[in-house]
Every structure is written in structure tokens, then in C-alpha cells.
Amino acid sequence: MADKLDHLLSDYFRGKLDVAIQLRQMELTYRHGTPDENIGGGRKQNDYNNVVESRMIHEQNDPELKRLRYQKSVIKMMFDCLIKSHQDVLIDKYGNKKGWVTIGMDNHIDERTARE
Structure with a gap:
């Protein structure tokens, strides 16, 4: 999940x-779509x-x-x-594919705080 x-x-x-x-x-x-297979020779009456x-x-x-x-x-x-600091963590993690240690150092927070 x-x-x-x-x-x-x-x-x-x-x-x-x-x-x-x-x-x-x-x-x-x-x-x-499915092709028209009308081979009867008549015209479709309700074809819009x-x-x-x-x-x-x-x-x-x-x-x-x-x-x-x-x-x-x-x-x-x-x-x-979310508040700005949480948005920055999500952008760094999922947008920039940074590790938790790097995210913590860039945002001046502990690694565990970044994970939370």
C-alpha cells in the first residue's frame, strides 16, 4: 500500500x-469505434x-x-x-527524489522529523 x-x-x-x-x-x-456493418443498402435513419x-x-x-x-x-x-515546511519536504522527497538525510539537512530539521 x-x-x-x-x-x-x-x-x-x-x-x-x-x-x-x-x-x-x-x-x-x-x-x-466499431465499423458500420450495414450492408442492407438503405441509409441509417438516426445517424448524427x-x-x-x-x-x-x-x-x-x-x-x-x-x-x-x-x-x-x-x-x-x-x-x-499543508504548511510550507511540510510542502517543501514532500516536494524534495517525491519531486526531487532526495533521501531523508539530505531533506533534513536542506530544511534544517532532523531526519526523523522529515520522515514524520
Whole structure:
């Protein structure tokens, strides 16, 4: 569990979470639906070509995109509630991949305090 959280925080602070969201949006934009197998010779009666609306519906209903956006919003909300010194520790640990000893020395705190 802690490894998943560390990985998620690392992705957030390094910008990989934003890239994953954009990549998923592009996948949904350029996805190919099932081909029309209407070989009957007639025309479809209710075929509407609303590209923008269809894309927005796919983005709003996609569970993967919802999950990524939810994770990003929760981390941002919690990060904004922290005091500046705690934010600096999180940025150093997950954004800059520094060790606990280095973080403690850079922020003028003990290693155990940085871990807490």
C-alpha cells in the first residue's frame, strides 16, 4: 500500500499524472469505434455526427480518466492544506527524489522529523 502511495505521489510531483490524463484524453479522442456493418443498402435513419459532444461524453464516462482526475484533485487538495515546511519536504522527497538525510539537512530539521 505504501509503495502504491509513494509511486502515486512521485507521479504527481514529477508531472507524470498530468501526462497520463492527457494521454488518456488523446486515446479517447482518436479511438476507433466499431465499423458500420450495414450492408442492407438503405441509409441509417438516426445517424448524427456530433463529434465534440461524443468526445465529451466519452471523456466524462471513462472510468480510467475519472480515476486519474480524482487522484490528482485529492492530492492537490491535501497538498494545499499543508504548511510550507511540510510542502517543501514532500516536494524534495517525491519531486526531487532526495533521501531523508539530505531533506533534513536542506530544511534544517532532523531526519526523523522529515520522515514524520
